[in-house]
Amino acid sequence: MPGQDANMKNCNLLLLILAFSFIFLLYFFMPATAQAEPGGQCIVCHSREDTMPGLYKEYLSSKHSKEGITCIDCHGAVKGSPSAFKHYNEFISIIVSPNKCKRCHEIEVLQFNESAHYRARELVTKGFGAYFLNHIAGSPHFRENRLKEAPGTNGCLRCHGSDIRMNPKKPGHPTPDTWPNSGIGRKNPDGSTGNCAACHERHEFSIAQARRPESCANCHNREGGDPQYEAYTTSRHGKTYYSETDQMNLNSEEWIAGKDYFAAPTCATCHMSATINMKATHNINERLDWNTLLQHTNALAVKEKCGLPFDIDYDQPKVKSERRANMENVCLACHSSIFTNNFFDQYISEVEYFKEKRLVPGKQLFLAATKVYEAVEGDGYQFFTHSLDYTWWGMCNGNTKAAHSGAAMMSPGLVEQGNGDVASAWYTGFIPQVYGLMKEYEGDKDVGEEVKKAVKELKRVYHKLKKEPLYGPWPYFKEE
Numbered sequence: 001m002p003g004q005d006a007n008m009k010n011c012n013l014l015l016l017i018l019a020f021s022f023i024f025l026l027y028f029f030m031p032a033t034a035q036a037e038p039g040g041q042c043i044v045c046h047s048r049e050d051t052m053p054g055l056y057k058e059y060l061s062s063k064h065s066k067e068g069i070t071c072i073d074c075h076g077a078v079k080g081s082p083s084a085f086k087h088y089n090e091f092i093s094i095i096v097s098p099n100k101c102k103r104c105h106e107i108e109v110l111q112f113n114e115s116a117h118y119r120a121r122e123l124v125t126k127g128f129g130a131y132f133l134n135h136i137a138g139s140p141h142f143r144e145n146r147l148k149e150a151p152g153t154n155g156c157l158r159c160h161g162s163d164i165r166m167n168p169k170k171p172g173h174p175t176p177d178t179w180p181n182s183g184i185g186r187k188n189p190d191g192s193t194g195n196c197a198a199c200h201e202r203h204e205f206s207i208a209q210a211r212r213p214e215s216c217a218n219c220h221n222r223e224g225g226d227p228q229y230e231a232y233t234t235s236r237h238g239k240t241y242y243s244e245t246d247q248m249n250l251n252s253e254e255w256i257a258g259k260d261y262f263a264a265p266t267c268a269t270c271h272m273s274a275t276i277n278m279k280a281t282h283n284i285n286e287r288l289d290w291n292t293l294l295q296h297t298n299a300l301a302v303k304e305k306c307g308l309p310f311d312i313d314y315d316q317p318k319v320k321s322e323r324r325a326n327m328e329n330v331c332l333a334c335h336s337s338i339f340t341n342n343f344f345d346q347y348i349s350e351v352e353y354f355k356e357k358r359l360v361p362g363k364q365l366f367l368a369a370t371k372v373y374e375a376v377e378g379d380g381y382q383f384f385t386h387s388l389d390y391t392w393w394g395m396c397n398g399n400t401k402a403a404h405s406g407a408a409m410m411s412p413g414l415v416e417q418g419n420g421d422v423a424s425a426w427y428t429g430f431i432p433q434v435y436g437l438m439k440e441y442e443g444d445k446d447v448g449e450e451v452k453k454a455v456k457e458l459k460r461v462y463h464k465l466k467k468e469p470l471y472g473p474w475p476y477f478k479e480e
């Protein structure tokens with residue numbers, strides 16, 4: 001049909017003209033608006049296939065991009081501020097601190113600032129943590145050397161947070177020993193503390209991602225000595241979560257336990273997210289019963305419970321009696337009150353068992369043994385220079401955390417590991433080392449009065465504890 005053919009041709013021509021005028025109009029107006037706005041300028045370059053295309057695609061999939069928030073809203077900086085540098089026509093900062101997020105998300109920042117996460121860096125700059133980082137994990141021998149920073153840069157500070165410094169020779173560019181760093185208690189160049197991107201992966205900042213247990217796993221893991229992720233994955237909650245993730249409704253706006261989902265709780269469910277009668281919170285301490293149960297995340301406990309010779313001026317979060325009730329409120333979305341109460345009873349009994357059976361007698365022996373070392377070594381005494389120090393620290397920190405976190409987060413395997421490892425350390429390391437120390441100086445007439453006194457006291461403690469039915473008579477250790 002020729003007539004129809006001609007019509008088709010005219011039609012195509014018209015379409016072609018229309019398309020060209022559209023492209024022309026687009027060319028004319030789009031860059032004009034884009035260039036008028038600095039935010040649009042960032043996008044013009046950063047959407048190119050040769051300028052970090054992966055980063056841009058992450059940003060494109062974010063709610064921020066859908067809401068018209070662009071690079072400059074987070075990276076824009078005031079000329080002269082510590083991390084500002086000129087990037088094409090604008091002053092920008094690579095570092096994005098909570099102060100930036102605060103403009104639009106004030107409540108989250110204020111809650112975060114009340115939490116232990118905000119103070120996480122203090123644990124590696126003060127007291128025991130600082131000593132461990134500088135002497136044991138790190139090395140005082142590299143004092144003026146760039147290698148000095150390596151263990152902190154690649155280890156502790158990745159979780160706890162660095163103190164970001166700027167390269168004086170390159171304005172706006174952070175030094176390689178302090179950044180990249182996504183630690184949660186970071187010190188930022190603008191004087192602020194903390195890092196929202198510790199849990200919210202850039203540049204998607206997806207709420208569904210933050211609710212997954214993996215968001216916490218980078219830091220709360222066995223490798224770093226904090227096995228909460230392992231506890232979770234080996235609990236029935238973890239099992240149910242991983243087998244039914246598709247039922248978790250992770251993108252829902254409020255994400256109320258028992259209303260928007262019920263398959264299983266994640267870390268966020270118990271420690272942060274909303275319940276029917278509690279709002280979500282960025283203060284992870286609001287649901288922790290700090291007073292009686294939390295022991296070893298608290299650096300003070302290192303002195304109080306283990307007797308290690310370190311003071312730390314750590315601003316302990318304020319204790320509120322309703323904290324335990326807050327946590328129970330989460331459980332009640334899916335469990336009955338008798339189930340919940342009985343669970344807490346089980347959990348607390350493990351904490352108390354561990355304390356009474358291991359920490360109470362262990363601390364007495366450790367302190368008495370330390371008095372012997374101090375008497376022998378005088379001013380030269382230093383912690384972490386005797387095998388006993390390492391044995392006791394491992395028991396009091398690593399084993400205790402495994403048992404406690406396992407019980408708190410319902411992992412029978414982790415509880416078993418903590419209890420088993422501490423028993424093994426007790427019989428094959430700790431008691432033999434205390435006994436060896438006693439034997440070394442017992443009957444040695446050449447030692448001074450002070451040493452004699454300290455050894456006598458150690459012997460007294462040792463034999464007293466050995467006679468107590470709960471501890472003695474160390475049936476699995478043979479005295480010579």
Ligand code: HEC
Nearest residue numbers: 038041042045046051071072075076087088090092093094
């Ligand atoms: C003229 C193109 C262009 C414009 C406009 C532009 N950028 Fe860039 N930007 C680049 C290129 C190219 C890089 C270098 C990528 C690299 O180092 O691998 C870069 C790097 C960056 C970096 C990393 C810092 C650095 O020095 O490597 C940041 C942050 C950044 N841009 C943000 C922005 C923001 C925010 C805007 C808008 C205010 C913007 N850019 C505008 C092209 C541009």
Ligand code: HEC
Nearest residue numbers: 046056059064069070071074094095096097181197202203
């Ligand atoms: C919602 C806030 C936000 C927006 C919007 C945003 N960024 Fe970022 N960006 C961050 C945060 C947070 C970091 C982590 C920086 C730090 O460690 O302080 C970051 C880091 C970066 C880095 C350095 C890290 C790397 O992997 O190289 C670059 C480059 C960057 N952003 C570019 C951009 C560009 C380009 C855009 C726009 C397409 C953009 N950002 C939009 C928050 C944002």
Ligand code: HEC
Nearest residue numbers: 063067069073074096100101103104196200205206207208
């Ligand atoms: C200029 C304002 C602005 C800034 C700056 C900003 N945001 Fe947002 N953010 C928004 C808006 C608007 C939304 C979408 C509405 C909502 O969900 O509240 C949003 C949503 C979010 C969400 C939820 C995303 C989702 O999937 O529902 C997260 C998480 C988030 N922002 C984190 C951050 C972080 C972290 C920073 C700083 C690095 C930041 N934002 C900086 C405005 C901003």
Ligand code: HEC
Nearest residue numbers: 123129132133137155156159218219220224226296297299
């Ligand atoms: C993989 C992440 C990670 C690394 C690496 C890490 N920490 Fe921690 N640290 C944590 C978490 C999470 C906690 C709190 C949870 C807990 O105590 O179980 C913590 C707690 C602490 C505490 C409080 C007392 C205690 O032991 O619970 C101190 C002190 C500490 N860390 C020091 C250090 C030092 C020093 C290093 C490096 C030698 C380091 N951390 C490396 C994640 C880490």
Ligand code: HEC
Nearest residue numbers: 098101105108109112196198199210211255268272273280
């Ligand atoms: C410890 C991990 C963690 C850190 C650190 C963190 N967030 Fe979140 N954030 C979450 C989780 C989990 C959620 C989801 C809570 C829920 O289920 O509604 C969330 C949700 C959000 C939302 C969405 C809230 C809403 O009502 O839609 C915003 C906005 C946000 N965070 C901003 C921030 C800002 C700003 C910071 C820095 C002060 C920050 N977050 C630090 C874990 C974290």
Ligand code: HEC
Nearest residue numbers: 116117119120159160183184198215216219267271284297
């Ligand atoms: C970037 C590392 C990092 C990430 C990610 C992280 N944490 Fe932490 N968290 C820490 C450190 C370090 C501490 C110890 C801080 C302190 O005691 O001051 C800690 C402490 C805690 C504590 C104990 C607080 C106390 O007072 O002892 C809880 C509970 C906690 N985090 C929950 C979470 C949850 C839930 C998530 C994920 C949604 C998460 N954390 C993600 C590093 C992290």
Ligand code: HEC
Nearest residue numbers: 216220228229232265266267270288289293294404405408
């Ligand atoms: C079913 C709820 C639940 C889930 C899921 C959960 N926790 Fe917990 N968590 C608890 C309870 C209960 C405690 C003990 C609170 C107390 O002692 O006051 C606790 C304690 C902690 C502590 C302090 C531990 C210590 O040894 O003192 C940290 C850190 C922590 N949780 C992190 C996490 C992380 C990270 C995840 C996910 C990998 C997670 N939790 C999953 C309920 C939960």
Ligand code: HEC
Nearest residue numbers: 236240257258262263264265270327330331333334343410
């Ligand atoms: C979102 C729903 C949900 C929440 C919230 C929740 N749980 Fe669970 N819980 C489950 C599911 C599902 C199971 C696995 C079912 C089963 O064991 O048959 C489970 C199993 C358990 C178990 C193992 C029971 C057994 O028979 O061994 C304990 C203990 C437990 N939960 C305690 C708690 C505590 C304590 C809290 C609050 C801190 C809590 N749960 C919060 C859903 C939830």
